[in-house]
Amino acid sequence: MRPTALSTSALFEDHRSRLGWRWLEGRSAERCFTDAAVKHARSGADLAGYLNFLHPQRVQIIGAPEAAWLRGANAAEGAQRIASIGHLPPPAVVLCEALQAPPALLALCAQHGIPLLATEQSAAFVADVLRAYLSRYFADRCSVHGVLMEIMGLGVLIRGESGLGKSELGLELLMTRGAALIADDVVDLLRVDPLTIEGRCPELLQNMLEVRGVGLLDVRTIFGETTVTRRKRLALIVHLARRRAGMEVERLPASGEHMEDVLGVPIARVDIEVSVGRNLAVLVEAAVRNHILQLRGIDTYQSFIARQREAMDEASRLNTLM
Secondary structure, three states, X not given: OOOOOOEHHHHHHHOHHHHOOEEEEOOOOOOEOOHHHHHHXXXXXXXXXXXXXXXXXXXXEEOHHHHHHHHOOOHXXXXXXXXXXXXXXXXXXXXXXXXXXXXXXXXXXXHHOOOEEEOOOOHHHHHHHHHHHHHHHOOEEXXXXXXEEEXXXXXEEEEEOOOOOHHHHHHHHHHHOOOEEEXXXXXXXXXXXXXXXXXXXXXXXXXXXXXXOOEEEEHHHHHOHHHEOOEEEEEEEEEEEEOOOOOOOOOOOOOOOXXXXXXXXXXXXXXXXXXXXXXXXXXXXXXXXXXXXXHOOOOHHHHHHHHXXXXXXXXXXXXHHO
């Protein structure tokens, strides 16, 4: 479930330094994005945009063209257009590019308790920053059990039942294979756009890795800055499974990867059997390398099938000639 509320004051504080904006009017009122607006938005990015009365429940961004439109052809038309903002009402109005706020707009925001923010940044920059922020804040999300690593630049989620050694595997990957830890035990997954799942670590567990018999390790302090990453796009799921009686493991699957639905986005998945003597770190890295090849359009299995078919056709041709 994604969050359903965000106050304007929280939005303001989170971007005070980056946007350098000031709160001109409407500070006494606490406005929020409404539940209805969040529910009907395709993504959080829809909750911020240029002045557009077709989408009232979003942050209204005013640049030079919007300011010119608000002024209108004459004073009466301008006053009417500014007054119409009070019927929306937006969670906030952002005046960009160091524009001077019209007195009528200041009075309207004070009367209706509409937060009016001002910044010297361009309207395009403000729109990009707010859309990216709101897209992540209101993203569909879930938490899963596992270890999320960055391996060869890809976000890889290692899953499996408790006691299989997922954390130990993560430790070996970062110590010997150049991987970086993102999250251990609890992994937060967010759909930041229709085709992207982003994995991150809960703030409480950042940089922490629990290894049975050793305890809680602060990976960043022990191994250095390069062994941790804040967030990463999820590219591959590695599912570890212990061999049980009656369990069938496909030795040479038609495709080395299956697809798993994660918050409505298909993510590649590889199943690896856990048994004595298997080097899981090497197997996981091999699976990641193979996935990278597939992303480049190279399918080893299909190449082998084509090679085998050519060999059979050649053998059949030789038998015919004999």
